[in-house]
Every structure is written in structure tokens, then in C-alpha cells.
Amino acid sequence: MPELEPYSDRSQLWDAFKGQVFGTIPAVTAKNISDPEDRNRTIIVTGANGGLGFEAAKQFAQLGYVSKLILACRSVEKGEKAKTALLAFKPSGSKTNVEVWSLDMASTASIVAFTERAGRELSRIDAIVLNAGVDLVSYQKASQEDDSYYEMTLMVNVVGTFLLAVLMIPVLRHQSVATPRIVITGSVVQFVAKYDVLAEADHKQTGEGILRWLSEESRWNGKITEERYYLSKGIVQLLERQLAGVIAESSKSAGKSLVVVNCVCPGWCRTNLFQQSGNAGSRIALKLIGRNGDVGARALVVGAIGKEGDKASHGQLLSEGRVKKCSSWCETKQGERIGRQLWKEVSELVEKVQPGAMAEL
Numbered sequence: 387m388p389e390l391e392p393y394s395d396r397s398q399l400w401d402a403f404k405g406q407v408f409g410t411i412p413a414v415t416a417k418n419i420s421d422p423e424d425r426n427r428t429i430i431v432t433g434a435n436g437g438l439g440f441e442a443a444k445q446f447a448q449l450g451y452v453s454k455l456i457l458a459c460r461s462v463e464k465g466e467k468a469k470t471a472l473l474a475f476k477p478s479g480s481k482t483n484v485e486v487w488s489l490d491m492a493s494t495a496s497i498v499a500f501t502e503r504a505g506r507e508l509s510r511i512d513a514i515v516l517n518a519g520v521d522l523v524s525y526q527k528a529s530q531e532d533d534s535y536y537e538m539t540l541m542v543n544v545v546g547t548f549l550l551a552v553l554m555i556p557v558l559r560h561q562s563v564a565t566p567r568i569v570i571t572g573s574v575v576q577f578v579a580k581y582d583v584l585a586e587a588d589h590k591q592t593g594e595g596i597l598r599w600l601s602e603e604s605r606w607n608g609k610i611t612e613e614r615y616y617l618s619k620g621i622v623q624l625l626e627r628q629l630a631g632v633i634a635e636s637s638k639s640a641g642k643s644l645v646v647v648n649c650v651c652p653g654w655c656r657t658n659l660f661q662q663s664g665n666a667g668s669r670i671a672l673k674l675i676g677r678n679g680d681v682g683a684r685a686l687v688v689g690a691i692g693k694e695g696d697k698a699s700h701g702q703l704l705s706e707g708r709v710k711k712c713s714s715w716c717e718t719k720q721g722e723r724i725g726r727q728l729w730k731e732v733s734e735l736v737e738k739v740q741p742g743a744m745a746e747l
């Protein structure tokens with residue numbers, strides 16, 4: 387088994403714990419929004435029919451700075467119900483136009499169709515909040531159109547998220563008036579991710595890649611239900627750094643406009659996500675120290691339109707609404723190398739799904 391390069395996330399973990407218990411996330415207001423004159427933004431939120439996505443959508447509709455809001459949901463029926471609920475909260479003078487669009491993050495075809503529709507139908511996009519995510523207690527396959535597959539947590543939280551991010555970049559560049567943003571819902575659980583599983587996958591995979599190696603049922607740890615979820619958020623952080631690096635490079639060397647990519651952590655929140663995973667103790671702890679969804683969702687709003695989510699957050703982790711240090715393992719040589727390998731795998735999938743798309747970055 388390969389050794390993990392030594393690292394310590396103790397100080398980040400302590401900071402995250404203190405923030406969870408004693409801290410909060412400041413709401414976005416006229417004082418900390420970027421460009422307070424702009425009241426005409428278009429924002430897309432994935433997984434917007436429930437949990438943090440819905441709460442963030444509510445805040446976007448209430449703030450008065452967003453004129454079009456797209457609720458991207460895998461079930462249009464659930465999305466329409468969420469829209470009705472959201473409209474009930476919308477202040478009477480609000481000019482936010484809300485639409486429900488179909489998007490299944492477990493399907494590459496759905497992601498491509500969504501991106502094409504965004505390119506066709508939206509004249510302006512300011513931010514896309516890639517929030518949809520799962521925490522599963524049992525193994526599930528996300529089958530692709532070509533019979534290949536990823537394990538469902540990896541597909542939704544990682545592969546689908548970055549496929550959509552990459553495909554949306556040319557659309558965002560074309561349709562934005564200011565610097566557009568891609569907000570990815572990450573998590574401080576990256577500090578407890580078992581990176582040795584990733585190093586093992588990197589070591590043992592024989593050409594199929596880390597993500598496919600991890601996707602086989604025999605690699606699912608049924609005893610520790612959160613292991614895959616935590617790892618998926620560690621991978622998200624690694625890939626966010628890679629994507630941000632590629633964008634920074636192309637804006638420097640090829641003069642392409644910057645698209646800010648940031649990773650936000652809402653903290654530990656009482657949503658539907660952890661309804662099945664964990665044990666009785668963690669469920670009690672969630673009741674005691676968990677945040678309400680509306681507070682956690684502020685993180686997504688900060689990432690998309692807050693000053694803290696501006697250029698300084700590119701490639702970073704925003705926790706409690708501020709740029710914080712990501713897992714130290716992501717910054718080790720080993721973490722960087724495995725991050726590049728994961729990026730290569732995602733890039734190959736992007737090229738397979740949409741040839742030429744990587745050159746657009």
C-alpha cells in the first residue's frame with residue numbers, strides 16, 4: 387500500500403468545529419454584495435428543489451439583485467412545487483423571474499442538454515451554483531448511455547458536477563456582463579476524508595483511472611457509510627483547484643476572460659442529506675449543533691454574488707463566508723499529483739461527451 391505523504395488538518399478541523407458551534411455565515415446584503423448597482427443578474431442553482439439549494443434560491447429571489455433564477459432539478463414536478471413555495475416567500479415588489487429546468491446530474495446526456503439550452507435560451511448568466519449532491523448509505527451505479535458507469539456519489543458530487551462546470555464555461559464567458567462565477571458546494575468534511583483510499587486507488591488502478599476503480603461495488607465500504615461522501619468532497623476540492631488553475635492559465639496566456647470558480651462549505655446543516663447516514667450519536671449532534679438550511683445556504687449566496695466570492699476566492703475554499711485553508715493533503719506533492727490524475731480523467735470524459743470542449747477552457 388502506498389504511504390500517504392504526511393500532512394495535518396488539525397488546525398483546519400478545530401477552526402471548522404469552532405465555526406460550527408460558535409460562528410455563523412453572514413447574510414449577503416447591500417453592504418457585502420459585489421456590484422450593488424446591478425439588479426439584473428441571472429443565477430442557476432442545481433438541486434434547487436430542496437435543502438440548501440432551495441434556501442439559496444429563496445435568498446436570491448428575496449434580495450432584489452437577481453432578475454432571473456433557474457431552478458435546475460432532476461424532477462421537474464418537484465421543481466415546480468419548490469417554485470410555488472418560493473414564490474410565496476418572494477417580496478411583492480420582487481422582479482425575479484423563476485423558471486424550472488430539467489437536469490439530472492447522474493446523466494451526461496441530461497447535462498449536455500442543459501448546457502445547450504442555457505446557451506440557446508439565456509441572454510445573460512452571472513453564476514451557476516453547482517449544489518446538487520448525495521450522501522448514500524448503499525452502493526448505487528449511475529449508468530451512462532454507453533454502458534460505462536460511475537458509483538452514484540462520485541457521479542453526482544464529482545463527475546457530473548465538473549462535467550457541467552467545464553461545459554458551462556464557454557456559455558458563461560459568452561453570456562456574462564461581469565466576471566461570471568461557478569460555485570461548487572464542497573465541505574469541510576474534506577478534513578476527515580480518507581485520502582489513503584484515494585492513494586490506494588491511484589496505486590492499484592490499471593489504466594481504467596481512479597474514479598472508475600473506486601466505482602466498482604467491491605470498493606464500496608459498507609461499514610462506514612460516510613466514507614464515500616467525505617472522499618467525494620475531498621476530490622471536489624482537488625478538482626476545483628485543478629479547474630481554477632486551468633482557467634487562470636488560459637486567462638493569462640490566451641487572454642480568455644476569467645471565470646471565478648470557488649468551493650463553498652455551508653457547515654453542517656439540518657437538511658435531507660444526512661437523514662439516513664451516520665449513527666444515532668451524529669443525528670443527535672446534528673440536532674444540537676447543526677445549522678438551519680437558510681443559514682447554511684448563505685454560503686452559496688456569498689459564493690455567487692457576495693464580495694467574498696469574488697476573484698480572491700478563485701480556486702479556494704469559502705467557509706463561514708470567508709476564504710479558508712483547504713485540506714493540507716490537497717497541497718502535498720502527492721495530493722497535487724493525484725489531483726492532476728483526477729483532472730485528466732474528468733477531461734477525458736468531457737472530451738468523450740463533447741469533443742473539443744477542453745480546448746474551450
Ligand SMILES: NC(=O)c1ccc[n+]([C@@H]2O[C@H](COP(=O)([O-])OP(=O)(O)OC[C@H]3O[C@@H](n4cnc5c(N)ncnc54)[C@H](OP(=O)(O)O)[C@@H]3O)[C@@H](O)[C@H]2O)c1
Pocket residue numbers: 432433434435436437438439458459460461464489490491492493517518519520542571572573574651652653654655656657658659660
Ligand atoms: N447539509 C449539510 O450539512 C451539507 C454540508 C456540506 C455540504 N453540503 C452539500 O450541499 C449540497 C446540498 O445538500 P443538502 O444538504 O441541501 O441536501 P439535500 O437536502 O439532500 O438536497 C440535495 C439536492 O440535490 C438534488 N440531487 C440529488 N441527486 C441529483 C441528481 N442526480 N440530479 C440533480 N439533482 C440531484 C436533490 O434532488 P432530489 O430532491 O430530487 O433528490 C436535492 O434537490 C450537497 O452537495 C451537499 O454535499 C451539505
